[in-house]
Amino acid sequence: MTSYEQIFNSKQTIEEALSPEEAVAAIAVVTTLADSTDEQIDAESLASILWQFEVFAEYSEEEIIEIVDELITIAEEDGVGALFNAASQTLSDELVWDGFAAGVIILLDGEKLVIPEEKQPYIKQLQQALKLDESEAQEVIQEITAAFQQTDNEDDLDDEEDILIVEDYSEEVYESPLGNFTVPIPVDAEQGGKIQSQEGVVGFSDDFGTLLRIDYYPIPPEQLEELDSTDKQAYLRSIMVDKYVPQAILQNLPDAAIKHTEYQEKGELNYYYTLVDMPLGSTISQQDNNGTITRLNAYRGLISFIQDDFLYIVSSQRSFFNGDTPDSIEEEAENIKESILEFVDTIEFT
Template sequence: MTKYDNVFNSQKTLAESLTPEEAVAAIAVVTAIADASIEEVDPEGLAGILWEFEVFEEYSEDEMIEIVDKLIYIAESQGLSPLFNTANESLPEDLVLDGFAAGVVALLDEEELIVPQNKQPFLKRLQTALDLEDEEADEIVKEIIAAFQAGENEADFDDEDDTITVEDYLEDVYESPLGNFTVSIPVDPTQGGKIQTQEGVVGFSDDFGTLLRIDYYPIPPEQLEELESEGQEEYLKNIVVDKYVPQAIFTNVSDAQIKYSEYLEDIFAGAYYALVDMPKGSTMSQQGNNGTATRLDAYRGLLAFINGEFLYIVSNQRSFLYGEIPNDIAEEAEYIKDNILSFVETMEFS
């Protein structure tokens, strides 16, 4: 008897039937138990992950927990194979991918964002049992991992962020902790407006995909010398192209590319502007067919300039819904640049 035969090498089924939704959840339950034990399964945690699937959008959290508890009891009393076989038989064709996705989330290492090597044999047998092609299965795994990455990087900030709603801030103007600038708050509390801060950064976002962000740094003496020797245009270009974009964007969005750049002589005695194409790099996500949220494509505009003793990089994101085709890159660059400049006009420096 080989490993996982207790799941896949029997024709037994349950006496009772499963609903299509229960069938999807059952695959997650079987998968979670197959490489561990029933005692190690966290019903509430598993229910919480499954609740994000579109197929369960009509269910409450409590109802999801009840479903998972019921399925765990069936697995314990009647066995994994009858539960899996009944789930497989109960899956309509349009939910087979959801069933496989449910298995993937039950196997995923949420810290490493991979399916561990020792669990991949089970995933392969699950794929075979559900009659999925390699390409289909690989795409689901990629979507699940991207969805978890989206959850981790949604705010584009670190875990230590101070995040408050605009309504709780009680002011129309945000003031930098260093006292170097104030800026009008550009998001609305009725649209889920939030202010997210950490040292040297403030971001403004809402539930509709708005993202305006200000990074600000006191310029150290050694960089002042670099600025003087290189000239402002070259200095700002190097900051954006060689330092900021690789560290803030490329590390999170591997396929990102700078698509447009220009030097603006008349802005703050010289400013450098760049547009970055970020495939699946938006802070905004859209629900997919398999119940997973996938990050949208986006363009991010960046404007770097110097005011007083500080370097500023002000950015704005434009996200594209599935099927939405961007305009010509020059038009998009101009549109986002105008948004940034309008925002910068509300800043007051001291």
Template sequence: MTKYDKVFNSPKTSEESLSPEEAVAAIATVTAIADSMIEDVDAESLAGILWEFEVFEEYSEDEIAEIVDRLLAIAEEEGIGPLFNAAKVSLSEELVLDGFAAGVIVLLDDELAIAKPKQAYLKKLQAALDLEDEEAEEIIKEVIAAFKEAEEEEYADDDDDETVVIEDFSEQTYQSPLGNFTVPIPVDPQQGGRIQSQEGVVGFSDDIGTLLRIDYYPFPLEQLEELESVGQEEYLQTILVDKYVPQAIFANVPDASVEYTEYLENTLRGAYYVLIDMPKGSTISKQENNGTAIRLDAYRGLLTFISGEFLYIVSSQHSFLDGETPDSLEEEAEDIKESILEFVETIEFN
């Protein structure tokens, strides 16, 4: 009996019916469980991975999370073999490659490679889905290439941003296109000061490590009911920690982690603050001897609050130059929080 017989050689099939899209999610779920315990699987991270798939573009995050929870429950009650068999039966011909890609993504390590111990599982998954070697290799290459491309993008300022290099500060303030705020420009063109903007975002940065960014979203009235139901602290925490950080930071800096959180009840009528440790996640880089550029380590602070008819997320970073040692976590959290609050004080909300 081989290691993965429980997955690929089970005679049983789950009695639960799956849609073709759920079958893709089931393959990802089985792959996540194959070398671990069900209770060790991070359902939220798994749902986040699936949310990036085009096949789930019509699904909300909550719907995908519900699917993952249901699949984990099936695996716990019936076993991963019956779940895989149900997935294989339910997987449409058009989604076979997506199913294999879902398994590949789950197996990728931090170096965007598939560790040797995991390659045996992937070979068996390939065989179970009746894929030729060339097809499987092409999918693996495409998945890795997509992740590398995402890592190379500026998470705040991708190529679609409208980037303006500031050369003249005759206009001393920046005004939001929606007219909801104005703010004095906080960077100096002589230090490489620049503005990156796109719909709902403006970032101010320079060559010496400054990063001040404002994300802003119209606050729909229907959200008031949810806010009042769960309370402002929990609502802001959910927006920042459960939604914004995974999409804007974790998706681009895999090793990033939330290290500090704080609810500021008496600030801005209630605000939620987090500090993120971002190894090799700074927006500035250092040049290696071989000519390659490597991003510096950084701490990123984010503060979210509601003002008028908009929800804001204001952020700042501290990048660590060669030889620079971070202060204690508490000191870094406090220093970056104060820098954000000082910046927020300069913003005039309309």
């Protein structure tokens, strides 16, 4: 008899069916209760986690707290097995992945970015109960891990603690909340494409290592006047080398280092370019045979420039998978720079 038999082998049921959203939340509640009691559940913390899921996009955090409280009551009155059965019966094929992801995110060690060994039996049984095969389960785990990594590695320039909201999208063009630019979405949802945005930054990523990010900052009028009489190259270099890279990358990755810098004038675009070597600093990871998840090595290229009344920093990464050998710094710098410039050419500034 396993310690989770009361969950996964239960015959108990509840009278009323759950909604799809409640079913996803129920998996998170069941996972939390698997090794604890209802008195130990922090409904607000659980709701803040669930609020990041697209399925709860139309819900306020207060509404999700109410859902969590109701599900805890069901587990207390009817049993955690009954709650799991109700959830698994409701989850559609499309939402099974969300349900499993809700379980994973509850158990993931946010610092080590692994599911603790003692929790592995539970997550394996959850996978089997939701009828996910091994490859599907690992894909979900890697997506959750990558999301944690990206949040850790890509702090805003001002070191704000706002959460990057993961957006689903059906339009082909992304528009900045400030209305200062639009850009065709460069990733495909069918390949795990995601948009993560908040005012001042938007990132596009997918399961194949793509990362394209636009940071943008309004420049005060008085500062723009000063730039007319000062060296623009020195200004852009100071922003990039003295502030952005140290704050957004180096303080989170002590082994990272700037390997290449240059200033270029390309038509109307005057830009400062930097290449950063980031050992174990990619936004994606790989899982070893023993189950340990390790971040990939990567190079990050960044271009800073001024357009109208905004400072822009556009960046991209190149991750190195097993067997990948970097070219020379000069070649890597040139290739990544060209890919960023091609992306910049797709941006329409308004």
